[in-house]
Amino acid sequence: MRLGNYGHLPKKEQQDMMPAQNSLLDLPSLDSVIDRTPLxxxxxxxxxxxxxxxxxxxENSCELEGTSRSPTVELLNRExxxxxxxxxxxxLIGIFxxxxxxxxxxxxRDLNGMAIAEVMTxxxxxxxRSPNQTIFTALSLLHQHQIHHLPILDEQGQLFGLVTSSYIRQILQPINLLKLKxxxxxxxxxxVHARTSASVLNIAQLMDAHRISCVVIVEEIPRSRKVKVKNGEEAALxxxxxxxxxxxxxxxxxxxxLASVRARELMSTPLFTLKPExxxxxAQGEMRQxxxxxxxxxxxxGELEGLITQTDLLQAIDPVELWNVVNLLQQKVGEKTASLEQEINRRxxxxxxxxQINDRLQIQVQERTAELTDFIENAVLPMxxxxxxxxxxxxNQAELDLLGYTKEEYFGRSIIDFHVERPVIDELLGRLSNNETVRNYQSQLRCKDGSIRYVQIDxxxxxxxxxxxxxxCFTRDVTENCQTQRQLQETLRSLEFQKYALDKAAIVAITDHQxxxxxxNDRFxxxxxxxxxxxxGQTHRIINSGYHPPEFFQELxxxxxxxxxxxxEIQNRAKDGSFYWVDTTxxxxLDExxxxxxxxxxxxxxxxxxxALRERKQAEESLRKSEQKFRAIFDSTFSFIGLLTTEGILIEANRTALDAIGVSSEDVIGQPFWQTPWWAHSLPLQQELQQAINKAAGGELARFEAEHPLPDGTMVIVDFSLKPVFDEAGKVVMLIPEGRDITERKQLEAQFLRAQRLESLGTLASGIAHDMNNILTPILGASQLLPLKLSNPDHMTRQLLQIDISRNL
Known part of the structure; x- marks a missing residue:
């Protein structure tokens, strides 16, 4: 059995990695380490x-007490x-x-409501998965990317199963190598370690920061037990x-x-330990048991010296190192058989x-073969x-250059991987399997850079x-021809669409150079x-309306x-004598x-x-004249008049209002009305005006009197009102502020009131005098008679007499 696919390595390294015929290892298949029911x-x-x-x-994978289970099965469940x-x-879209x-x-982070898609890798x-992949292919990927889990996909890219480094280690057991190290x-x-007093949260943060899977919990060794370590320092943990x-x-x-729980409360203890020797x-047996x-x-x-993990065991049986050991063992075998080789040399x-004779023949064959190989390898046609x-x-090289792959990337892979359309390559392979010769077979090949090449295959x-x-197979690249043909077809189709759209939307005519x-077209x-x-066969004179002078067409x-x-823009005349206007381009x-x-x-x-343009011009002229009349009336009135938005923004003010305070329309238009110079002198008036604007914006008439200073310092009294203007739907669209100068009327009213008050005071005074005379008359009469009757008046009598004398005075 071959030990793996090393097509990604240089040729010399491939040769070094390949086992001899008497390989010492027989590797399991990739399928034997795939978990086909992952979570x-x-x-x-x-x-x-x-x-x-x-x-x-x-928890569900744990065995009940007293039952037994294979360590391999248990490890698979755990992983x-x-x-x-x-x-x-x-x-497959992610892993957690x-x-x-x-x-x-x-x-x-708060995990409540958080979806796995937010945090997954x-x-x-x-x-x-393919027949060419071995257990070492998976092991190399795990080691190269420093991961523990490797999802396996099927030919359709769907999830097939899961491979883990721990399970590979369990299955892959090179006993001799592990015993030698x-x-x-x-x-x-x-x-990375932490004290027993550290919080579990701190330990989790250590794991995250150092990207490690565990933290060793330590305590300080008593002074009496401390020993010297290699660098001369004392081991203290x-x-x-x-x-x-x-x-x-x-x-x-x-x-x-996690922030409140200490390590000593939750750590796994007692520890299972090993010695460096x-x-x-x-170590593998302890982990498995x-x-x-x-x-x-x-x-x-008992001092802490290190940590060994299943990953370390996997690294110890790295494919390259494993082959090195195999080569070393084979070298030792070779040394022991040196004497045998000497005998073989003599023979x-x-x-x-x-x-020598055979070599000469082989050289001739090789030369012929080299020539043929050179012809095929360096042929212009891809094969x-x-x-x-x-x-x-x-x-050959032309095929590799066409698709952009190296031999190592191309050889050994399924031809299906490079064909864009699966049904096409399936049909081609089916016809060839039936011993059919195929010529000019159209297909599409996917290049390494992702581009597509159109080819014909014989x-x-x-x-x-x-x-x-x-x-x-002979492959001919027809990409440029296909692209040119497709572009031509697309151009023709685009022109057809453009002509169709143009005929539907526009009036089109074509003439020769005369x-x-x-x-x-039909619209014409x-x-x-x-x-x-x-x-x-006619010229455009057939639709000439006579509206434009000859100079117009000469310039055209x-x-x-x-x-x-x-x-x-041109005015033309139809056959029935009617006129129509066209916007013409x-x-x-041009020729060569x-x-x-x-x-x-x-x-x-x-x-x-x-x-519509003629009607618009007429309407604009009418509007201009109406605006002139409105402006004449608006500016000639003696009242202060303007226009406000419903929010109180000044839109317009007549000349009377502007001249009263000596400002131009540019100084006040666009400002809130209560912030203009007419009202800036009094904050209470500004507030009253804002209330009046809100009232008028609600559809009610607002009215009040206010005093305003003029630029010369005099004060005028204004009868101010705000009238709402409604649209056809009854909605207030603007406000009309109006002020009348009632200063003179107010002065006359004040004089009239003062005269009325003086007249009232005179009438009151005469009445009081009359009443006093009625009371004093008897008293004065008595005071005149007393001196006649009294020869020696007392003090009281003298006072009465004094009253009478005062009256006479």
Whole structure:
């Protein structure tokens, strides 16, 4: 059995890698290490569900206590549950592994509602299943890309199964090699470790940062047990436990708070350890017996020295190194048989003369063969052989150059891989298998760079004793011819579509260099009311309306005769005497000398546009006159008038309003009305105006009085109102602000009120005086009589007399 496909290596390395006839190893097939029932899910599966599925599947794979199971079967179950393949429509689109789960745990992302498609690995490394692939092909891919899981696809690109590095290691057991190597030669010595007090979250972050699958939990070795290590320093760390990717996944399923849980609480302990001098065979046996993937390596006093994993064991049996060992063993066998070879040499000397004769014949044959080989290998016509199993057995350089492959990339692959259409190559192979000679067979081949080459194949089969040996295929590249033919067909089809579209949309005519009409389409006939027979052979004078002066057509002919494209609008006359306008473009077709030999005229009927243009001009003139009348009335009124939007933005203001505050329309148009100079002097007025605008925008009349300062400092009183303007649907579309100067009226009203108040005060004063006289008259009479009766008045009497005297004064 061959040990693998080394077609990607140089020829010398291929020869070094190939085993001798008495190979010491007999490798299992690739199919024997494929798990055909891996865990799968769709892209919309939640991450939390995926992790739970991986964990649940692993728990279900465990045996009940007291039952037995093959270590190989148990390992397969474990590896099957260490990843989840994401499949849509039977196509593999991603993979989610335990390492991805650890990375999520380290980032502390919220997994609620998160789909697996957001975090899965989309750039996949896969292997297509074929008879040429061996277990070493899969092993090389795993080692090259540093991955643990390799999906296997079938010929249709659908998921076939899964191969893992651990299961390969379990199946591939080169016992002698593992016994010859020690743990110290293979183990990883740079160990990522953490103290028992570290949180599980920190450990997950360490795994993510270093892209590792486990972290060793350590404690400091007591002083009395410390030993010297190779660099002269004292070993201070003792491994006490380990936490792996799989543990992190289990912790997530259990919903543990990784930041609060310490390593000592959840680490796997006690540890299974090895010594550096132990053999890899012992390490492999320990891993298999205990169903674990890694072992810690400790020194004489239990100090941490390294870690050995199943990956390290796989690297120890790397295909190249394995062959080197095989070659070494074969070399030793060769040394032991040296004496035998000497005897053989003596016998060979006896046969020398016969060999020389044979050599001369062989040289002649080789020379002839070389000539023939050179002729075939370096022939201009591409050639190849296809074996009975459909693989390419040989191809010359012209074939390789045509498709862009090297021999190593081309030989040994299925011919089907290079044909674009599977039914075509199936039919070709079927006809050849029936001993049919095929000629000028059309096909398409896919090049290495992804381009497609169109070819014609001539082929038949070489038979020996009725057995299919290989085909003899001659390939002719007809890509340029096919592309030219396809482009020509596409151009003709495109021209047909363009002509069809042009005839449907435009009025088309073609004339010769003298202006004689040689072609008109149906739309030309429809608008001109002429039949084709009436137009062919005539000039365009037949539809001349007489609207344009002769100079117009002289300028037109002067332009197109020089090979220039002419564009313009022309009025023509139909057969029934009616007129129509056309937007015309005339394109000259030039010959090799640059002179026109025919003209293509493309016209579009614009009669309606012309009529609409005339009506529009009339309407614009009427509108202009109406606007002049409106502006005259608008600017000549004594009131302050303007126009506002419903939001209060000033659209227009009449001259009276602008002159009152000495501004131009450019200073205020487009501004909020309450921010213009008419209202800027008073914040309360601005607020009142905004309320009035909102009221008017709602469809109600708003009105109030306001004082406004003029540029000369005088104050005027304005009766201000806001009237809404409605459209046909009853919606307010604008507001009309209007202000009347009522200062003089307000002054007259104030004078009238002041006169009324003075008149009221006079009437009140006269009434009060009259009432006082009525009260004082008896008192004064008594004061006049008292002096006559009293000769010696007292103090009170004297005061009364004083009142009377004061009255007289």
């Amino acid at each position: 799968t899910a769709t892209s919309n599966t939640l991450v939390s569900s995926a992790i739970a599925l991986m964990s649940q599947a692993r 099957r549950n260490s990843c989840l393949l994401v499949v849509e429509a039977e196509k 592994t335990e390492r991805d789960a650890v990375k999520l745990a380290a980032s502390q 989309k750039e996949l490394i896969t292997l297509k 020690t743990v110290d030669e293979t183990m990883t010595k740079e160990i 003792e491994p006490v436990g380990i936490i792996t990717e799989r543990d992190i996944v289990q912790f997530q399923v259990l919903g543990l708070n 132990d053999s890899l065979w012992l 205990r169903w674990i993937r890694r072992l810690v390596v400790t020194g004489k006093k 060979q000397q006896a046969e020398a003369e016969l060999k 190849h052989w296809v074996a009975s199993d459909g693989t390419i057995a040989w191809a 082929s038949n089969v070489s038979w020996q004793n009725g057995k299919f040996i290989h085909t003899r 202006g004689i009409i040689t072609y008109v 006939c429809q608008i001109s009311k002429y039949k084709k027979e009436e137009l062919i 002919w002067g332009a197109i005769a020089l090979g220039k494209v002419w564009q313009g 005339i394109v000259p077709f 000398t640059g002179k026109p030999f025919q003209y293509l005229a493309i016209r579009f009927d614009i009669s309606e546009q012309q009529a």
